[in-house]
Amino acid sequence: MTPLTRTSNVALTYGRRAVLEGVSLQVDPGMFIALIGRNGSGKSTLVRALAGLHRPAQGTIECNGRPLYGRGAPSATTRGQEIATVLTDIPHTGYLTVRQVVNLGRIPYHPVALGPRPEDGAIVERASRETGIETIGDRIVDTLSDGQRQRVMVARALAQEPDLLLLDEPASFLDPPHQVDLFVRLGRLVHDRDRFAVVVATHSVQLALEFATHVWLIVDDTVVTGTPDMISDPDLMSAAFPHETIRYDPSLHRFRPV
Amino acid sequence: MLCAAGVAEIWLGSASVEAVEIWRSLFTPATADPGALVIVRAFRLPRLVTAVAAGSALALSGLLMQTVFRNPLAGPFVLGVSSGAGLAVALQVLIVGGGATLFAPLLGVSSLFAAILGSAATLFLVLAVGNAISQPATLLILGLLFSYAGNAIVQILSSRAQAESIQRFVAWSYGSFDAPQPAYALALLGMTVVSVAGTYVSGARLDALLLGPRYAETMGVPIRRNRVLLIGTAGVLAGTTTALCGPIGFVGITAPHIARAYLRRSDHRAVVIGTVLVGAILATVADLVSHLPGSAGVVPVNAVTALIGVPVVVIVLFRARGVAV
Numbered sequence: 019m020t021p022l023t024r025t026s027n028v029a030l031t032y033g034r035r036a037v038l039e040g041v042s043l044q045v046d047p048g049m050f051i052a053l054i055g056r057n058g059s060g061k062s063t064l065v066r067a068l069a070g071l072h073r074p075a076q077g078t079i080e081c082n083g084r085p086l087y088g089r090g091a092p093s094a095t096t097r098g099q100e101i102a103t104v105l106t107d108i109p110h111t112g113y114l115t116v117r118q119v120v121n122l123g124r125i126p127y128h129p130v131a132l133g134p135r136p137e138d139g140a141i142v143e144r145a146s147r148e149t150g151i152e153t154i155g156d157r158i159v160d161t162l163s164d165g166q167r168q169r170v171m172v173a174r175a176l177a178q179e180p181d182l183l184l185l186d187e188p189a190s191f192l193d194p195p196h197q198v199d200l201f202v203r204l205g206r207l208v209h210d211r212d213r214f215a216v217v218v219a220t221h222s223v224q225l226a227l228e229f230a231t232h233v234w235l236i237v238d239d240t241v242v243t244g245t246p247d248m249i250s251d252p253d254l255m256s257a258a259f260p261h262e263t264i265r266y267d268p269s270l271h272r273f274r275p276v
Numbered sequence: 277m278l279c280a281a282g283v284a285e286i287w288l289g290s291a292s293v294e295a296v297e298i299w300r301s302l303f304t305p306a307t308a309d310p311g312a313l314v315i316v317r318a319f320r321l322p323r324l325v326t327a328v329a330a331g332s333a334l335a336l337s338g339l340l341m342q343t344v345f346r347n348p349l350a351g352p353f354v355l356g357v358s359s360g361a362g363l364a365v366a367l368q369v370l371i372v373g374g375g376a377t378l379f380a381p382l383l384g385v386s387s388l389f390a391a392i393l394g395s396a397a398t399l400f401l402v403l404a405v406g407n408a409i410s411q412p413a414t415l416l417i418l419g420l421l422f423s424y425a426g427n428a429i430v431q432i433l434s435s436r437a438q439a440e441s442i443q444r445f446v447a448w449s450y451g452s453f454d455a456p457q458p459a460y461a462l463a464l465l466g467m468t469v470v471s472v473a474g475t476y477v478s479g480a481r482l483d484a485l486l487l488g489p490r491y492a493e494t495m496g497v498p499i500r501r502n503r504v505l506l507i508g509t510a511g512v513l514a515g516t517t518t519a520l521c522g523p524i525g526f527v528g529i530t531a532p533h534i535a536r537a538y539l540r541r542s543d544h545r546a547v548v549i550g551t552v553l554v555g556a557i558l559a560t561v562a563d564l565v566s567h568l569p570g571s572a573g574v575v576p577v578n579a580v581t582a583l584i585g586v587p588v589v590v591i592v593l594f595r596a597r598g599v600a601v
Contacts, residue, residue: 069494084455098496105494109487112542126496178495 020083021046022182022215023068028064028077034062037063039239041077045182045215050208052218052226055236061219062106064241065186068217069103070094082181098126102175104185107179108167110160116170117155120146123177138177145176146209149201164191172200174205183207183217189225201229223255227271287488315508325565329465330453330521331531332513334511335555336471338528339548340510341399341486344503349416349594352514353400356422357395358523361515363426364394366445388460388519395515398422399507411592450576451522453563464516471509472552479545482506486542524559525578526585531555533592536575558584 023045030038037060045051047274055061066072067079072084079086081100086092092100102123111119123137123145146152149169154162160171168191174182185204189197204216208231217234220226226233233249235242237258242249249255255266255273265276334352341350341357352358368390405418434442475482481502484492489499517524535550536542562580 028529066490071490071493093496094493095496096496098494103491103494105490106296107488109491111486113536113540114483114486114542118483118543119487122480122487122495125480128480 019046021082022213023086024075024080025068026078026080028067028074028079030067030072031075032060032063036075036242038236039076041241043234043241043243045199045217046054047181047194047213047215048208048231049215050205050229050231051215051217051234052230052232053208053217053234053236054107054221054223054226054258059236059258061236062186063186064236065103065217065219068182069101069184070097071094071103089270093124098178100180101182101184102178102180104168104171104175104183105210106170106190108191112160113156113158114160116146116151116157116159116162116173117142119159120151120155120173120177123174126178141179145173148176148203149173150203155257165193165196168192169196169200181215182213183216185216187219187221189220189222192247197225201225205229223266223273224271285370316540319514322461323453323563324560325458325465325557326461326521327453327563328556329461329468330517330524331527331550331555331557331559333468333517333555334528334559335465335531335535335551336468336475336548337510337517338530338555339515339532339544339551340475341528341531343482343544344510345403345415345508346486346488347415348374348533348595349413349529349589351526352395352510352518353523353525353527354416354589355399355419356426356530357398357419357511357514358518358525359423360398360401361391361395362449362523363429364390364397365448365519366382366430387579388516391519392512392515395510395518396508398426398509403503403507412519416593435501448522451524451578451581453521453559453577460516460520464513464520467516468552471513472548474509474543475548479543479548482544483542514596521577522579524581526581527555527562528556529592530585530588534558543593 021044023043024045025041028041029036030041033193037058041064053061053064063072067074068086070091070129073087081092081097084090084092085098091097097263120142121138124135124141127138128135146155149172151166151169151173154166159167159179162170168188172185172188183204189200192200201218204218208214208216215248218226218230223239227250228246230246233246235244235245235249235254235258237254242254242258250268250271252268255268259266260272261273263275266272266276337357340352341355342348346351369492402415402418430445434445458554481492481497484497485499485502486496487495492497492502513527531554532547532551534554535547538554539546539550541547558581559577562577562584566575566577566582569574
């Protein structure tokens with residue numbers, strides 16, 4: 019089985035600053051991966067690199083067996099059918115309605131400029147149901163709360179019917195129950211869909227360890243991978259999140275003063 | 277409303293013409309009074325066509341700029357595009373045009389190209405600098421500065437140019453829909469129609485741009501190619517209009533806002549139609565006011581569009597939050 023995404027010895031820079039080095043990762047269908055690391059460790063940069071938005075300074079990234087950058091890279095349209103991304107910013111969209119924004123996810127499937135196709139309706143409806151926004155389809159997105167708008171952006175990404183769904187801090191504007199709700203829904207998606215995987219960058223170590231099937235932990239300038247149990251290690255966590263007085267407590271899956 | 281404005285435009289003017297004569301001039305020219313025939317066919321009809329073409333072209337150009345720059349304050353006049361086109365025309369009229377009597381037939385075409393080049397150059401300059409801009413109002417200031425620089429160069433050029441060239445340039449800079457060459461107005465109208473059709477069919481992709489360049493890229497809308505295409509189109513429309521009618525202010529920035537607010541929609545398929553209609557109406561009304569019967573002279577079109585446009589821009593400025601369009 020071809021992995022959905024594979025990176026080989028990737029180095030990433032942000033501006034002129036080197037953030038990550040020697041990153042070799044693999045995403046297989048059925049994986050629900052949580053990416054954790056301290057502020058400025060390069061989580062967003064890695065997500066963007068996997069999304070096709072940030073060319074690595076070194077190494078290769080493959081998606082469905084083809085290079086994501088350079089020669090042989092898929093067109094933006096093909097990439098849009100394979101990878102969907104939810105970024106940290108939630109843009110203002112004027113008078114666009116929820117349904118209109120979710121519909122934008124269908125663009126990669128439109129023959130040039132012909133607009134929505136009949137089968138789009140069902141797919142958009144399914145994506146809205148899966149994110150719990152099916153009842154607000156006619157609302158104007160800009161009038162919704164930040165949390166709701168973030169879910170609209172997730173629904174839009176699902177409407178792309180991607181193999182790989184990337185999310186950068188999708189829980190940042192959500193209240194605690196909705197954060198858990200989002201992770202539960204993501205887990206369900208990975209379970210229900212064929213040839214589908216999720217990578218979610220998050221600050222919530224607790225959610226990551228509880229719901230993900232695999233964890234990518236950024237330690238110094240590289241990525242350590244493992245199951246939640248393997249990552250839930252005080253020494254590893256201290257290396258990833260150095261702090262003088264706050265330490266990781268594996269029995270509680272969270273950080274606390276010592 | 278466009279129809280009403282159009283009828284009024286034909287009917288009303290500095291010289292009064294009987295309604296019957298207008299009807300005859302338009303539809304049964306053989307039976308019409310020769311005087312009315314000339315006024316209607318040679319002056320008012322071309323002026324209406326020019327106003328509609330220029331208004332809709334500027335409006336569409338403004339809409340495309342607002343989408344590409346994700347800035348509600350973008351527009352051909354505000355961004356200094358009209359000034360850029362003006363500068364190019366000034367270079368052409370004041371320097372080359374000094375001895376241009378020989379090339380009189382070519383003059384129109386060459387200043388057209390000058391204006392298109394000038395407007396496109398300004399836009400790409402704004403794009404290059406404006407990429408780093410996050411505050412909408414900053415773009416406005418940048419455009420203003422570009423305008424100042426352009427006008428300064430024009431003034432320097434003027435000091436060395438012939439009086440006749442300067443006069444022609446000043447008259448041009450007031451803005452006017454009195455079409456010297458109706459064929460150009462028709463060509464502009466054709467370009468606008470094609471661009472509107474293009475905008476309509478790629479509506480969803482333009483909507484994707486509202487989410488920002490990164491999101492657009494992840495949804496299969498390659499940002500670089502689209503930007504060049506859209507800015508190129510906006511530049512050609514604004515440049516052509518500016519060459520024909522002078523730097524007409526505020527139509528481009530206001531029309532998309534009026535259309536969006538009226539329709540309460542932001543999807544480009546709906547907005548593009550509304551925007552060009554509003555633009556055409558604005559320009560026609562402005563021209564109508566500037567030619568109102570009884571006004572001894574003719575009020576510059578620019579004065580009228582500014583009076584309509586400034587309040588709208590002020591409202592938008594106060595409502596502008598982030599990058600909402």
